[in-house]
Amino acid sequence: MTSPDEPATRAPRNWRRLIRVGALVVALVLCIVFLIPRASDIVDALGRQNPLSIVIGLVLAIAATYATFLSWRELMRGAGHPLALMAAQRVFFLSQIGKYIPGSIWAIAAQADLGREHRVPVVKSVAVGLLTLLVSCGAGVCVAAASLPFVIPDALSKYWFVIVFVPIALAALHPAVLGLVMRLASRVMKRDFGTIRLPLPSVAKAFGWAVIAWILFGAHIATLSAALIRLDGHTFVLAIGGYSLAWLVGFLVFFLPAGLGGREAVLTALLVAGSAMSLNGAVSVAVMSRVLLTATDLLLALAAGLSRRRKGVVVRAASERS
Numbered sequence: 046m047t048s049p050d051e052p053a054t055r056a057p058r059n060w061r062r063l064i065r066v067g068a069l070v071v072a073l074v075l076c077i078v079f080l081i082p083r084a085s086d087i088v089d090a091l092g093r094q095n096p097l098s099i100v101i102g103l104v105l106a107i108a109a110t111y112a113t114f115l116s117w118r119e120l121m122r123g124a125g126h127p128l129a130l131m132a133a134q135r136v137f138f139l140s141q142i143g144k145y146i147p148g149s150i151w152a153i154a155a156q157a158d159l160g161r162e163h164r165v166p167v168v169k170s171v172a173v174g175l176l177t178l179l180v181s182c183g184a185g186v187c188v189a190a191a192s193l194p195f196v197i198p199d200a201l202s203k204y205w206f207v208i209v210f211v212p213i214a215l216a217a218l219h220p221a222v223l224g225l226v227m228r229l230a231s232r233v234m235k236r237d238f239g240t241i242r243l244p245l246p247s248v249a250k251a252f253g254w255a256v257i258a259w260i261l262f263g264a265h266i267a268t269l270s271a272a273l274i275r276l277d278g279h280t281f282v283l284a285i286g287g288y289s290l291a292w293l294v295g296f297l298v299f300f301l302p303a304g305l306g307g308r309e310a311v312l313t314a315l316l317v318a319g320s321a322m323s324l325n326g327a328v329s330v331a332v333m334s335r336v337l338l339t340a341t342d343l344l345l346a347l348a349a350g351l352s353r354r355r356k357g358v359v360v361r362a363a364s365e366r367s
Contacts, residue, residue: 071146087336090329098272099337102265106334106341109261114138116254117177123247124173126165131352136160138349141342153178172227179226180248182296183214184255185289188263192286196279197319207290218252220245262288269333270316273326280320287315288334309335 091099114137121128128136136159143151153174160170190207193200216222220243263285270280295308309331316327 083332086328086332089325090333090336093326093329094269094272094333098268099333102268102333103337103340105261105265105268106337107345109258109265110141110338110341110345112254112258112261113177113181116180116251116258117173119247119251119254120173120176120180120243121165123243123251124169126160126163126169128163128165132163134345135349135352136163136165138342138345142346145342176223176243177251178296179223180218180251181255181258182293183218184252185259185293186210186214188256188259189286189289189293192282193290193315193319196283196286197315204290218248220248223248259289260285262292265337266312266330266334269330269337270320270322273330274320274322283315283319287312287319290315291331 094102114134117137118128118133121133136156140152140155140159143153143155153171156174157167157170161167186207189204190211193204193207197203217226223243263281266284266288267276267281270276270284274280291308291312294311297307309328312331312334313324313327316322316330317324322330
């Protein structure tokens with residue numbers, strides 16, 4: 046028998062679902078709008094690659110993105126919300142579509158919205174989302190600083206600021222400093238983030254997963270580069286450090302969806318400066334990487350959404366049999 050309150054509780058859920066669908070449509074449209082002017086570059090990039098490099102590049106992109114998810118999940122566990130694997134995948138991968146909306150905050154907003162379905166307070170979702178970005182940035186700075194000086198002769202004179210940020214990034218990841226950051230964020234955003242206490246092992250594990258993610262992203266770039274130049278240790282290290290620095294710059298270009306344009310410009314410049322790759326070849330690698338990483342976000346979001354739907358079908362079938 047239907048409860049009199051059921052329509053009232055169902056209405057907010059329907060509105061929330063409509064808002065989610067609307068945000069998803071906006072993100073996809075913006076992504077397409079920004080890629081359309083680069084259609085000729087995408088066609089050229091596809092022509093320079095071979096099917097095997099594209100497949101391996103996509104697999105590595107998926108693996109790197111999954112490592113980033115594991116970093117986020119470790120921080121969520123440390124914050125006191127150990128989500129089940131399927132639930133965590135749904136929250137994280139569906140929310141990643143939000144990064145294609147300019148502003149750099151929509152993915153975190155989507156995590157907060159989806160996290161409420163699993164009883165994660167909004168403030169904790171936002172805090173963990175911000176801390177995941179901080180951990181990724183810290184790991185990216187360390188990876189770039191540990192690799193670029195060995196593959197680009199004048200890297201220290203051009204990218205000295207990366208070296209300077211290494212001790213700052215590592216210090217910022219200490220739980221005591223994170224607690225201070227959360228208290229400052231509480232004052233600025235008028236939300237109580239100060240109650241979150243992340244243990245050092247959780248932060249260390251999240252940092253480790255983030256480092257693995259950068260290495261895998263670098264392997265993804267190296268694979269695409271191997272279709273154009275000979276792949277050796279030099280190229281592999283350049284790809285790892287180059288992508289890490291390019292992502293950091295793209296992250297700072299917050300008014301573009303997922304750093305579109307900024308990341309490609311930096312990655313292209315680093316590939317040309319540190320290898321025998323031509324300018325056109327480097328542009329094609331950067332463009333092909335963007336296409337595969339966008340496809341990765343869409344595939345993982347689709348898989349996460351279908352897993353929830355499949356689970357719902359199984360639950361309904363079991364209830365009907367009982």
